[in-house]
Amino acid sequence: xxxxxxxxxxxxxxxxxxxxxxxxxxxxxxxxxxxxxxxxxxxxxxxxxxxxxxxxxxxxxxxxxxxxxxxxxxxxxxxxxxxxxxxxxxxxxxxxxxxxxxxxxxxxxxxxxxxxxxxxxxxxxxxxxxxxxxxxxxxxxxxxxxxxxxxxxxxxxxxxxxxxxxxxxxxxxxxxxxxxxxxxxxxxxxxxxxxxxxxxxxxxxxxxxxxxxxxxxxxxxxxxxxxxxxxxxxxxxxxxxxxxxxxxxxxxxxxxxxxxxxxxxxxxxxxxxxxxxxxxxxxxxxxxxxxxxxxxxxxxxxxxxxxxxxxxxxxxxxxxxxxxxxxxxxxxxxxxxxxxxxxxxxxxxxxxxxxxxxxxxxxxxxxxxxxxxxxxxxxx
Ligand SMILES: Cc1cc2nc3c(=O)[nH]c(=O)nc-3n(C[C@H](O)[C@H](O)[C@H](O)COP(=O)(O)OP(=O)(O)OC[C@H]3O[C@@H](n4cnc5c(N)ncnc54)[C@H](O)[C@@H]3O)c2cc1C
Numbered sequence: 001x002x003x004x005x006x007x008x009x010x011x012x013x014x015x016x017x018x019x020x021x022x023x024x025x026x027x028x029x030x031x032x033x034x035x036x037x038x039x040x041x042x043x044x045x046x047x048x049x050x051x052x053x054x055x056x057x058x059x060x061x062x063x064x065x066x067x068x069x070x071x072x073x074x075x076x077x078x079x080x081x082x083x084x085x086x087x088x089x090x091x092x093x094x095x096x097x098x099x100x101x102x103x104x105x106x107x108x109x110x111x112x113x114x115x116x117x118x119x120x121x122x123x124x125x126x127x128x129x130x131x132x133x134x135x136x137x138x139x140x141x142x143x144x145x146x147x148x149x150x151x152x153x154x155x156x157x158x159x160x161x162x163x164x165x166x167x168x169x170x171x172x173x174x175x176x177x178x179x180x181x182x183x184x185x186x187x188x189x190x191x192x193x194x195x196x197x198x199x200x201x202x203x204x205x206x207x208x209x210x211x212x213x214x215x216x217x218x219x220x221x222x223x224x225x226x227x228x229x230x231x232x233x234x235x236x237x238x239x240x241x242x243x244x245x246x247x248x249x250x251x252x253x254x255x256x257x258x259x260x261x262x263x264x265x266x267x268x269x270x271x272x273x274x275x276x277x278x279x280x281x282x283x284x285x286x287x288x289x290x291x292x293x294x295x296x297x298x299x300x301x302x303x304x305x306x307x308x309x310x311x312x313x314x315x316x317x318x319x320x321x322x323x324x325x326x327x328x329x330x331x332x333x334x335x336x337x338x339x340x341x342x343x344x345x346x347x348x349x350x351x352x353x354x355x356x357x358x359x360x361x362x363x364x365x366x367x368x369x370x371x372x373x374x375x376x377x378x379x380x
Contacts, residue, residue, distance in 0.1 A: 002307045004300060006074060013067075014074045020051070021082025026259075026351070029083035032209045033354050037201035039165050039211050044086050045121030053090055054116040057097045062113040069306035073251045077299070080255025084358045085209025087252040088365075089123060092161040092210075095245050096124030099170045099186060103229035103237045112188060115167040125166040127157035127215055128238065135371050137238055138181045142173040142217060151227065153187065153195075153220040159212035164198040167191050169215060172234050184234035188226040195220035206357035243316050246366055247305040250322035253330040253362045254298050260333040260355045261291045264340040271344075278340070287336050295333070298326040317379050324372035327362030334359045 006014065024047065032041050048054065056075065058064025067075065079087035093116060100109050116122045130141055142155025153173055160169075168190045175183040189196060199214035229237060265288055268279035278284050305318035334356040338345045345352035363369045 002304055002311075004303045004307065006070065010071050010074050013071055014078060017075055017078035018081070020047075021078050021255075025079070025082025025086055029085065029209055030349050030351065030354065032083075032085070034349055035208075037203050037208065037211060039201070040089050040121075040123065040162065041086075041209060044083075044089065044209065045123075047086075048090065048121030048123070049118045050121075052118055054093055054097070054122065057094050057101075058113050058116065059101075062109055063117050064113065069247070069309040070303060072248060073302050073306040076248045076251035077255040077258070077302070080252030081259045082255070083209050084252055084256045084361075085207045087255070088161055088207055088210035088361075091245065091248055091252065092126050093122070093124045093166075094248065095126035095241055096166075096168065096170045098241045098244050099126070099228055099237060100188075102240050103186065103233065104188075105225075107225065108188060108228070112168055115190075123162040123166045125160050125162045125169045125215065126241075127160050127169050127171040129159065130155070130157055135368060137172075138184075138235065139179045140172060140174045140184065142171065143176045144173045144185065144187070144222070145176040147221070149224045151187070151222045151224070153189075153217045153222055156214055156216045158199070158214035159202055159204075160215045161210045161212050163211070163213035163215050165211075169196070170228070171215075171217070172238060175231070181235040182232050184238075185231050186228040186234040186237055187222050188228060189217075189220060189222060193220055193222075205360070206354075207361045242366060243319050244309060246319040246323040246372075247302060247309065247315065249362070249366045250298070250302045250305070250319070250326040253323075253326035253359075254295065254302055256355055256359055256362070257291075257295055257298065257326065257330045257333040260330070260337040260352065260359075261288065261295060263351055263355075264288060264291070264333075264337040267341050267344065284340060287340065291329075291333050291336060294325075294329050298322070298329045301325050317376055320367075320372040320375040323362075323366065324369055324376065327369060327372075330355075330359040330362045 055064040056067045059066050144151045144153045171187050195218045197216040202212045268284050269277050271278045301322040305315050305322045308315035308318050337352045341352050
């Protein structure tokens with residue numbers, strides 16, 4: 001039996017980041033949402049530094065103070081409740097740290113982890129998706145070839161969060177002539193490397209606080225020591241990172257769903273139609289009853305996946321279930337939320353409108369809902 005009771009320390013962490021999300025992230029997120037696409041908001045970068053957020057993912061021997069997974073689930077839910085886009089900026093750095101934790105050598109960890117610690121609010125990018133390969137991660141058009149004691153990389157990745165602002169990029173590519181899983185390797189490319197170039201920021205309906213752009217590689221020379229793990233180990237590494245990442249992506253979705261539900265409850269209690277608050281209509285009350293029940297279920301799935309990771313047990317299906325359920329719930333909660341708010345929510349700026357647009361990304365990023373169903377059904 002897995003215990004899902006948070007400890008006192010975890011409750012303190014939750015309360016701290018809940019306050020921060022409400023006071024600092026939420027008001028700022030509305031402004032960023034309405035602004036033109038730009039890099040990561042300076043206030044958000046300051047927050048990464050002030051709270052030393054990246055340290056929560058880096059082990060102590062490398063200057064961090066890493067948290068257990070249950071605590072990470074709590075942290076990511078609170079950040080998602082404040083601003084899902086900010087949580088995604090942080091999550092991409094997390095993915096890059098995860099690549100080093102799982103496959104990196106001692107020397108690589110010592111070289112790259114300090115790049116993400118204060119001073120400065122630093123990010124990293126996780127570069128997998130290409131224009132022609134999103135769900136299919138078993139072959140890439142981005143290719144590398146060996147040139148003596150280094151590799152030459154060519155291709156492009158898109159959409160990539162934190163592109164142009166990251167301190168380093170973790171990039172997946174196929175060895176030239178080997179367009180299959182066995183030919184995939186992952187590389188660490190520091191910012192400023194010659195041949196590394198970026199497209200303009202995308203204008204997208206949601207997750208506007210998580211800037212995305214294309215990353216281009218034109219004859220990028222990568223020293224031998226920047227390949228993560230042995231040649232050909234990239235596909236397995238990617239699957240392991242995604243198994244972790246989906247649990248945390250799900251936690252962000254739970255946070256967004258919670259905010260949508262809280263906003264709908266607040267509105268339903270204060271909106272008076274025909275002399276009574278609309279929450280006293282069964283149609284509204286039952287919608288909210290369903291949503292809060294589903295929220296508890298989604299959080300339980302996330303915490304279970306994270307507990308399994310903490311226990312070192314198989315968590316692939318648990319992470320996919322959490323991601324599928326929480327991602328779909330985020331969309332449902334914001335959609336029902338819009339209905340409950342009526343015209344009050346159907347305008348800009350409006351928190352519910354923003355949540356509704358942000359929520360859509362949970363069905364797509366880090367493996368679509370279809371892909372999660374493929375993973376879950378594949379184990380039946
Ligand atoms: C806001 C945002 C930020 C992102 N940031 C990053 C990032 O930083 N780094 C990065 O590498 N990627 C990033 N991505 C990309 C993301 O991971 C991909 O969008 C995702 O993997 C899906 O790929 P695709 O969008 O190309 O869809 P496609 O793979 O083209 O799929 C299109 C549709 O077909 C369905 N489909 C595909 N194959 C199957 C199948 N076998 N069975 C059933 N249905 C199928 C999909 O579910 C989907 O509905 C980001 C995406 C978003 C939306």
